[in-house]
Amino acid sequence: MTIELSKAYDPTDVEPRWYAEWIRAGHFAAQDTGDASNAYSIAIPPPNVTGSLHMGHALFCTIQDSLVRAARMRGRNALWQPGVDHAGIATEVVVSRLLALEGKSRKDLGREAFLQRVWQWKEQSGGRITEQLRKMGASPDWSRERFTMDAQCSAAVREAFVRLYEEGLIYRGERLVNWSVAAQTVISDLEVDRAEEDGELFSFAYPFADGSGEIVVATTRPETILGDTAVAVHPDDPRYKDAIGKQLKCPFHDRTIPLIADSILVDMAFGTGAVKVTPAHDFNDYETGKRHGLPFINVLNLDGTINAEGSRFAGLPRFEARKAVKKALNELGLARGSKQHRLAIAREARTNDVLEPMLLPQWYVHAKPLADKALAAVREGKTTIEPVEWVKTWEHWLTNIQDWCISRQLWWGHQIPAWYCAKCGAVTVARETPTACCKCGHDALEQDSDVLDTWFSSALWPFSTLGWPEKTKALETFYPTTVMETGYDILFFWVARMMMFGIHFMGEVPFKRVLLHGMVCDERGEKMSKVKGNVIDPLHLVYGATLDTVVEAANPPGTPADNALKKFKQCYPSYAEKTEGFPAFGADAVRFYLATNPPQAKRINLQLRQLERAKNFANKLWNATRFALPYLEPLRADGADGSLPPASAMSPADRWILSRLALTAQEVSDGLEGFRLDECTTAVRRFFWDELCDWYLEITKAVLNGTDEVAKDVTRRVLANCIESSMRLLHPFMPFVTEELWQKLPDAVRSKRRDGRPAEHLCVASFAEASEFARDEAAEREIAFVQGVITAARNIRGELGIKPKDAMTLILRTDDAAQRALLDRYEAQVKSLTIAHGLTVEAHGPKPKGVGYAVVDGAEVIVPLAGLIDPKAEAARLEKEIAKGKKDLEKCSKVLSNENFIARAAPEAVQSARDEQAALVARLSKLEEALVVVRDAES
RNA sequence: GCGGGCAUAACUCAGCGGUAGAGUGCGACCUUCACACGGUCGAAGUCACAGGUUCAAAUCCUGUUGCCCGCACCA
Incomplete structure (x- = not known):
């Protein structure tokens, strides 16, 4: 029964079949053995429950799944821990938008009902991203899937909060924070997006209270005048020296503020050299206010309207107030002009709302002591960060770390386990909901309405998912995790915080190695964003999509189609001429392509041509196997031996290809160890395509179609093993096509599991290792000669x-017996691969006329076809060869004529230069003789 | 302003002390019995610039120029 394959590989036919099989067989399940020595674990960077798969997910999925699959095949107890996070702000924004469609607001529903709606929404659409990861071939242990809001993770969050509070590492304090009016919550410094925008710098005058003139200041936020509590100048500024200490009259309030001197805040050269100070609404002014003991006047309500402090402007929304204040200053005759001004505006990423610095009480984690331990762990090598370039950034950030604001004014998240006593005002922080105030014992307690930053629960992820705070077998087995792999952009958000909490709560680092990857960008190197219209959905690449679909997905909803198409083509110039969209590249091709990018690449410019190449490679695997399968039929016989034959039975080509395979397996192994998946994929691609297909397969055709049954058997087994091993080496990167093809190979050549048990699927067969095959330098030299x-x-x-x-x-002329033996042996192949009709192997002799001529390792290659060869062309060709040889010889001789080189260079370097020189001299003399003969024929 | 990174073939990028590499693209040829999602051959780089270390530098050091990314930023 011969297995037939279609002419071209079709991923859409093959890929859907295997995932369910692997799941059914339970291959992705890890075991809580308690044996850490054989464990290999990676905690997934939990995607947002709101999200859908983007290229960044596809990239981490590729890298992590490749590492995990390779480890699993190598017999490690491999755990890829899956899960998603609750994405506080993002989710609340999404659900609030849905409510808005019904004309309702979050507050209309109330906390309980709103949370119900969020859970409902989560149940409906929260599983999308994990479904999409399955399409990419991801192999986590789904039975362990966690959610940051599930009971286990929530228990961990509460435990962590209470412990930190009890240890004095969490405190509540009032500071200036970034308030988002749109999202109705504070956000952390790290989540602030700053971008330059055009704005207006408005100038106005503060009159001195004593009537002795005025001082002009400028602002981009005129409404903050309502909260000014000083004007500052530089102490050395001669213009204002004498006025320092005087009082200034506030335009809208019946109060005066002082003119103070501050060298930190004020830049004499900017504007008038005088700055208004609003300590409650500006980060620099806040510091200034603390230095000078100024009052902090908050003028904003949480909804962004001006509060009672704003006198007649009270109740106006902030941007209305800005206009009104300007108008009023004009009317008072205090306006002193305005000008266009570029300034960096802070916005909240999800709502794009302008953030307002506000003075609000918040919960903080005292970061310094935790950060010091995280720093030490990396310095001591307990955790390594790769690529190493990031270590400096890590050091810089952690040494200058600020306390971490962990409270958010949201409903969706872990509510802070702190209760305030209505009677004495004391705070009770507890694991279980308390019934009495810890101080006065009164029972009028109200829980803090805020929730914790999503990153707080994410920081516990590597151990909360394994059952912490319980002492579990899972923790014992898999903590510390082996690798943390994620984008460099969340080094601070997440990696640093996991390190801090991991060390603090577990007493051990959360991971031994950190691998950071770059950002997937468009063809021109621009970061993907809907605003730019260059977003590509990975699944559109996997399954294919029409150009309309692709372009629609690239832009925000509602973008006009022609405009969207134009933008898209600008971002992907290679698609400028296309009309048909994406073919189905397949998950394997997408993975293989993504894996070819080196980890130190900060940008990965999505190159659709390269992706096409990856798809073609899958087709190459398919067709090479399709070609080989019929020849492997005898291996399906009962009791057939599919093992590698002894070296003594093999031909040089057999030994050569296995030697190359050994090298390739070593390169793949090294690449995996060093997180150089680019080197892994390059090595296997080269082996399979350039060596196995282009040479070995071609060489074996003559044998396999010949009559020497013994040679056929040997070749068949070598070929089968090469293909089988290639599938094993490639499986972590291209799981689907390799599984499909491996299943079609005869049983006798399919590898077993690492522990010797049969492998029903490739994904648990033992990984191909260099030690399975012999390096054979003699064979490599021999085949290199034939090539x-x-x-x-x-x-x-x-x-x-x-x-x-x-x-x-x-x-072919040579006096070397070994060379002649090789040429005799491979006569048929040399003929077929050069399309030669006849072939003679003989000793060196006088140069014949009218021939094409070349020298290879001292052997002469002569093409005596007088009728076909243009002597002029041949002369030109030889001259080119001679010129090249002379140039090489010149370089070589120059080096060798340097006495210092002979004396100081490594002896091997000197010897190889001498060998090189001798070979070049010999070669050149032959080529020059040949040139003379050709010129003879010409004349 | 402070910190970090990068400058290698037309493009995207490897290499990081011993005679310049890959893929794509380009030119020519080939539908030869797995694959045109293929095959063969070819052209193409003074490795940003200037110094230095070394027998030897794309590779190490210094400086210059040009890009990029963080952090802090002018009211």
Whole structure:
């Protein structure tokens, strides 16, 4: 029964079949053995429950799944811990928008009902991203899927909060924070998006209270005048020196504020050199206010309207108030003009709302002591950060760390386990809901309405998912995790915080190695964003999509189609001419392509051509296997031996390809160890395509179609093992196509599991290791010689324009017995690969006329086809070769004529230079003789 | 302003002390019995610039120029 494969590989036919199989077999399940030595674990960076798969997810999925699959095949107890986080702000924004469609607000529903709605929404659409990860071939242990809001993770959050509070590492304090009016919550400094925008710098005058003139200041936020509590100048500024200490009259209030001197805040050269100070609404002014003991006047309500402090402007929304204040100053005759001004505006990422610095009480984590331990862990090598470039950034940030504001004024999240006593005002922080105030014992307690920052629960992820605070077998087995792999953009958000909490709560780092990847960008290197219209949905690449669909997904909803298309083509120039959208590249191709990017690349410019190449590679695997399968049929016989034959039975080509395979397996192994998936994929691609397909397969055709049954058996087994091993080496990167093809191979050649048990699927078969195959340098040299001869003959053909249909014969001359033996042995292959009709192997002799000529390792390749060869062209070709040789020889001789080189360089370097020189001299003399003969024929 | 990074073939990027690499693209040829999602051959780089260390530098050091990314930013 012969297995037939279609002519071209179709991922849409193959990919959907295997995932369910793997799941059914339970291959992704990790075991809580308690044995940490054989464990390999990666905690997934939990995607937002609101999200859908983007290229960044596809990238981490590829990298992590490749590492995990390789570990699993190597017999490690591999756990890829899956899950999603609750994404406080993002989710609340999404659900609030849905409510808005019904004409309702969050507050209309109330906390309980709103949370119900969020859970409902989460149940409906929260599973989307994990479904999408399955499409990418991800192999986490789904039975352990966690959610940051589930009971286990929530218990961990509460435990962590209470412990930190009891240890004095969490406190409540009033400070200036970034308030989002739109999201109705504070956000952390890290989540602030700053971008330059055009604004207006408005100038106005503060009159001195004593009537002795005025001082002019400027502002981009005139409404903050309502909260000014000083004007500052530089102490050394001669213009204002004498006025320091005087009082200034507030335009809208019946009060005066002082003119103070501050060298930190004030830049004499900017504007008038005088700055208004609003300590409750500006970060620099806040510091200034603390330095000078100024009052802090908050003028904003949480909804962004001006509060009672704003006198007649009270109740106006902030931007209305800005206009009104300007108008009023004009009317008072205090306006002193305005000008266009570029300034960096802070916005909240999800709502794009302008953030307002506000003085509000919030909960903080005292970060310094935690950060010091995280720093030490990396310095001591307990955790390594790769690529190493990031270590400096890590150091810089952690040494200058600010306390972490962990409270958010949201409903969706872990409510802070702190209760305030209505009677004495004391705070009770507890694991279980308390019934009495810890101080006065009264029972009138109200829980803090805020929730914790999502990153707080994410920071516990590597151990909360394993059951902490319980002492579980899972923790014992998999903590510390082996690798943390994520984007460099969340080094601070997440990696640093996991390190701090991991060390603090577990007493051990949460991961031994950190691997940071870059950002997937468009073809021009621009970060993907809907605003730019360059977002590509990875699943559109996997399954294919029409151009309309692709372009629609690239832009925000509602973008006009023609405009969207134009933007898209600008971002992806290689698609400028196309009309048909994406073909189904398949998950394997997307993965393979993503894996070819080195980890130190900060930007990964999505190159659709490269992706196409990856798809073609899958097709190559398919077709090479399709070609080989019929020849492997005898291995399906009962009791057939599919193992590698002894070296003594193998031909040089057999030993050569296995030697290359050994090298490749080593490169893949090294690449995995060093997180250089680019090197892994390059190595296997080269092996399979350039070596196995282009040479070995071609060489074996003559044998497999021949009559020598013993040779056929040997070749068949070598070929089968090469293909089988290639599938094993590639499986972590391209799980679907390799599984499909591996399943089609005869049983006798399919590898077992690492522990010797049979492997029903490739995904649990033992990984291919270099030790399975022998390096054979002699065979490598021999085949390199045969390849050299073939390439030289092809070169003559190509350069001289000898068409394939032109009958060509070859004369190969060498006095070296080993070379002659090889050429005899591979006569059929040399002929077929050069399309030569005849071939003679003989000893060196006088140069014949009218021939194409080349020298390979001292052997001569002669193409005696007088009728076909243009002597002029051949002369030109030889001259080019000679010029190249002379240049090399010159370099070589120059080095060797340097006495210092002979004396100081490594002896091997000197020897190899001498060998090189000798070979070049010999080669050149042969080529020059040949040139003379050609010129003879010409004249 | 402070810190970090990058400048290598037309493009995207490897290499990081011993004679310049890959893929794509480009030019020519080939539908030869797995694959045109293929095959063969070819052209193409003074490795940003200037110094220095070394027998030897794309590779190490210093400076210059040009880009990029963080952090802090002018009221």
